Amino acid sequence: MAELVAALAPERVRNDGAERSLLQRDASVFEGGVAGPVCFPTSVEEVQAIMRIAAKHERGVVPRGAGTGLAGGAIPLGAPVVVAMTKMNHILGVDTENRVAWVEPGVINLDLTKHLAPYGFHFAPDPSSQQVCTIGGNVANNSGGPHCLAYGVTAAHIVALEVVVPSGDVLMLGGLDAEPVGLDLRGAFVGSEGTLGIATRIAVRLTRNPPAVRTLLLS
Structure with missing residues (x-):
């Protein structure tokens, strides 16, 4: 203590x-x-x-x-x-050209989407708790939700991760290149429920907003 x-x-x-x-x-x-x-x-x-x-x-x-x-x-x-991890809640940067944002794990899912709205993008994964759930939690659980039917689960939207492993060492998993070299350790970490380490920075892929949203009722 x-x-x-x-x-x-x-x-x-x-x-x-x-x-x-x-x-x-x-x-x-x-x-x-x-x-x-x-x-x-x-x-x-x-x-x-x-x-x-x-x-x-x-x-x-x-x-x-x-x-x-x-x-x-x-x-x-x-x-x-x-x-x-709730105090590590900063959006570190948005790269609209490459459609990537770097965030800390305590960022609220919906807060990220609101931050991206002026750029015309959003973070697609929504496990039906986006008002309160965190990006770090989404990564740990590889969260799905109703949006995954169209966009896939969280793993499809994580580009890279800075993680601290149990030894205290810092690793960078994945990368911004289209095809990072080596084993896909990023894919192994997403969904590992915190058993492999703690994410401290996360690069998420941005999804462009649809041009319009309409509700259709069929009977």
């Missing part, structure tokens, strides 16, 4: 019962587990520090977004360190 406080700040490391109990469940039907210290990092360096401290003490780590997942992936078991 003291090492985590030193690496972050006292107000961003919580260990009181009320705080931990709030983060022991997600939106799934599964029973809650037991959370250990809850950390709120604001940078990749802080995520690295958390991972290294956890590895040093052989403590598990559970990353968490908005907790809207239905698969139980954010439920902590065995009092691990819970890493809440």
Whole structure:
């Protein structure tokens, strides 16, 4: 606990019962587990520090977004360190020419689409919780939803990922090239439910807005 406080700040490391109990469940039907210290990092360096401290003490780590997942992936078991990514919520840049935006994992799905509206683009994946779910959570779950019938699941819209692995090292998976060289580790990471590491920056592919939207009622 003291090492985590030193690496972050006292107000961003919580260990009181009320705080931990709030983060022991997600939106799934599964029973809650037991959370250990809850950390709120604001940078990749802080995520690295958390991972290294956890590895040093052989403590598990559970990353968490908005907790809207239905698969139980954010439920902590065995009092691990819970890493809440909600404070890393910045849209870092938009490249309309290449149709790519770099974002932090705590960015709300719908907030990204609203930010892209003036450019004529949107982020296509919507797991029916886009008002509250985060891009990092979408990546961890490889979220689908009704839009995937037209646009595919989240994996089809992730170009590259900066991730911190359990050792605390930072890796870049994928790339902006049309055909990145080597194994598709980006594809392996998307949908891994936080078991392979924590995404700290995400390059998402942008989808152009349709020219018009109409509602058709047939009987």
